[in-house]
Amino acid sequence: MIVLGGTFVLDLAVAVQAFGRRPSVFAKIRDEPEPPYEIGVCGLAPTPTSLGFTMSDLKPVDWITGADTVVVPGLEAPWAPQDRAVLDAVARAADDGARLVSLCAGAFVLGQAGVLGGRRVTTHWALADEFRAAFPEAVLVEHALYVDDGQVLSSGGMLASADLCLYVLSQDHGQSYANDVSRVLVSPPHRAGGQAQYARPGPRPSGPLSPVLDWLDEHLAEPLTLTGVAAQAHMSPRTLERRFRDETGDSLAAWIARRRVDRARALLEDSRLTVTQVAHAAGFGSTEAMRRHFHTYAGTTPRTYRETFRGAAPGRHFQ
Known part of the structure; x- marks a missing residue:
């Protein structure tokens, strides 16, 4: 998992909770003392988060080399240029066949790393216009809660991160396992509909009409x-x-x-x-x-x- 300046703490927390060490209450549902993945939180320390506090206990960015899955949480100003070392690390991971998972506005980081050409992808509904303008080579599925395009998986805004993480768990460990994690989160393993039901209408165009x-x-x-x-x-x-x-x-x-x-x-x-x-x-x-x-x-x-x-x-x- 990559932490960048302004990373949304909620996105990061959802991913760590879904893929990391299980809380003690999980033992009431499933006997699994070991976490299903080895995870590491990487970044260019110290890194300020969206809530103002700084994260310093981070692994170096090149730790993702050889990772099976790279998770990029959303961030406060996704259009801001990212550090070249981060983007190069993401691009190398993609070349090595790693699965890339973007949460919310994390899709912008994948776009800057140049790994979205021809890929179907989604992001927060309110950022659709900015995303299309920045990455016309990607195919934006604007109102999806999440999109699986093979090597690249992406989720819509904020809490859709949980939808995508549970989906990844179902693909890796089976639907029953994902359902048990959803029981701990007290969140449905799959929600009907998409982001369109949450989107607010934008400003009406002003012109001769x-x-x-x-x-x-x-x-x-x-x-x-x-x-x-x-x-x-x-x-x-x-x-x-x-x-x-x-x-x-x-x-x-x-x-x-x-x-x-x-x-x-x-x-x-x-x-x-x-x-x-x-x-x-x-x-x-x-x-x-x-x-x-x-x-x-x-x-x-x-x-x-x-x-x-x-x-x-x-x-x-x-x-």
Whole structure:
């Protein structure tokens, strides 16, 4: 495991807990006194972490030479250039056939090491634009919780690190073993859906079409057609569609569907409307239409989304 300046302590802790020495409570589940791997935490000491304290008891970076697996946790400023010694060590490990595991923004380090050419990879959803710009040779799977591309495995943001670590354990030691580790973590060995359900909509583009976008937001609950919106914008349908794609990157229909899903997400989180009422309030017209678009843009169902993000009522305890 490689610790760099600004390393996310949570990512590192998850990896050490998943792959390192087992806590004593593990003996209640499985008789295994020895850890499943020999692990070492490497870096250029002293190294400040994301929480402000410094790690100094680190093995030298070249300790990863000959390692079977190299884990790169996320870090605070992943776009910052990394030390050449670190990147060269990662590249040599890749050439030697080591399995490379990036957690959260650790994918940026693999990109800087030049080992992602043609690889499918993911990272934190909020860093997708920066990652694409920095590493166009990689194939970003933006909303996946984790991606297995053979030699390179990567996870999305923060707690998706646990999903990937449990997946690695299942590949190395079997699903039953990974399930037992998940029982210690009190975390599911596999979560449905992806990062899309956690992503927040980005800022709306500002440009010549802003008045049209404002009008659309005010009328999302109403039936909207290309012809009707074009008339409102005083353009031909063809001109509107072309300018819409140029300014937003989406077709008019896709943009409307995304905004309706965004509105439905807000209503599912904050209102007491039923799912059917939310579908109509967001402009879908039916629960089936909302469910279809919700799965496309949020990666889950409206009911599952509400159960995940609505939270428990005050004073309520689940058993």
